[in-house]
Amino acid sequence: MKRKSVTSRDVARLAGVSQSAVSRSFSPTAKVSEKTRKKVMEAARELGYRPNTIARSLITRSSRTIAVVTYSLENPFYSFVLEKASRFFQEQGYHLLLFFAPPGRDFDAVIDDIIKSQVEGVLMLAITIDSSQAKAVADFDIPVVIINRTVNHAGISQVGSDNYRGGYWAASHLATLGLSRIAFLAGLVDSSTSGQRQEGFFDGLEEHGLTCHAMDVGNYRYDDACFATRRLFSAHVVPDGIFAANDLMAIAAMEIIRHEFNLSVPDDVSVIGFDDMPMAAWPSHSLTTLRQPVDEMIMKATELLLAQIHGSQTEPQYIKLPVAPMVRRSTRRPARRSPPGPVA
Structure with a gap:
């Protein structure tokens, strides 16, 4: 025998409230007392009631x-x-x-x-x-x-x-470490974020009398950044600093630098990322990066x-x-004072 479906009217009757109070209790933004909401939820659980969100959207013209x-x-x-x-x-x-x-x-x-x-x-x-x-x-x-x-x-x-100011800070910080062969690991070629970070980075290098030593594209992806880092460090003269347009690529770069080219981060190569995703602060990475205010x-x-x-x-x-700059152990100690943060 087919079980009769439970309606909001049934819930209202058991809870001792109006049908509109039931409807409001299932809407997080509606005004209803906590006492009433609790009574409605208890009644709904006892009866096995589930609100029909599709029907509600047709009535209210709101899909939520x-x-x-x-x-x-x-x-x-x-x-x-x-x-x-x-x-x-x-x-x-x-x-x-x-x-x-x-x-x-x-x-x-x-x-x-x-x-x-x-x-x-x-x-x-x-x-x-x-x-x-x-x-x-x-x-x-x-x-x-x-x-x-x-x-x-x-x-x-x-x-x-502010991607431009973040890129500018990265260049300035690497320059204050006494580095001169500073490379850029770009994100997606046509993305505005990578372009703005690159522009700020290049301007920051120029401010310190430097130019970008080398550049490759990692497409904001781990695997692509690994390939890009291999190309950068297969050159006759390798970078002594890298600014990656996001943290994921910076971590990929550090893995390749350490485990395939047997170089030290930060003693041989200093690395900066961008984002400050949670794993950037993990001790195994301890990545210097620019924190986005998520x-x-x-x-x-x-x-x-x-x-x-x-x-x-x-x-x-x-x-x-x-x-805001987050200075950690992926960059070595500065030869002179580094730019302050936050970057505004």
């Missing part, structure tokens, strides 16, 4: 769903960012749908998938798009915020770090997206946050 678009989770930094964003949206009663848009994939197809999902907003995590693609996203009239990338389009809000970045981006969804913020914003 946010699309998160990223190209990869190989970099632990973005897994860290995604976790923090998920926790924030969950507290606000929203669900996340994860979409992958790796380089080379048809971005229009990804946008089509997002539109079909009827999400209320889009959070782009380290996605590189051009101005025409940005316009295509904006034309669908869905609120969009990009984290840790910049795009030349005034219609999309963007939240990121908590503030997520808070700004998610609050900005929700403000656009609710209509309280209509004008797109571009927010640039300062980075």
Whole structure:
């Protein structure tokens, strides 16, 4: 015999509250007393009640769903960012749908998938798009915020770090160590973050009367950075310092330098990364790096997206946050005083 489905009316009757109180109790942002919410939850558990979120979305015209678009989770930094964003949206009663848009994939197809999902907003995590693609996203009239990338389009809000100043600090710090053969390990060639970090790095070297000794591309990936480091250290004259455009590549570089070329980090080669992902501080890495303000970045981006969804913020914003140097044991002691932090 088919079991009768439990309704919110049944829960309300058992809990001794109104049906609207049941509905409010299952909405994290709705105003309801803790006593009432507790009674409703106890009744729901006893009856085996589950709210029909699909039916609710049809009534309210609100899916309570946010699309998160990223190209990869190989970099632990973005897994860290995604976790923090998920926790924030969950507290606000929203669900996340994860979409992958790796380089080379048809971005229009990804946008089509997002539109079909009827999400209320889009959070782009380290996605590189051009101005025409940005316009295509904006034309669908869905609120969009990009984290840790910049795009030349005034219609999309963007939240990121001061990549230029971070690159400038890295060059200045390596120069104060008395190093002269300083190399750059770039990220994705067309990414704004890698380009801005490179620009700041080159300007910082020039300020100290230096030029970039060598440069290779690691595409922000561990394996690619290993290959790039092998090429750099197979040259006749090898670097004595490396600035990698993210921590994952910096750690890959240190592994190759130590275990394949039998050189010391930091005695033979000093290494600096960018991000300050949690494993950067592990004793086996102890990586000198530029810390991105993840908590503030997520808070700004998610609050900005929700403000656009609710209509309280209509004008797109571009927010640039300062980075802070974290000096650890992957760089040797300075020959003279290093630049202070934070980097503003």
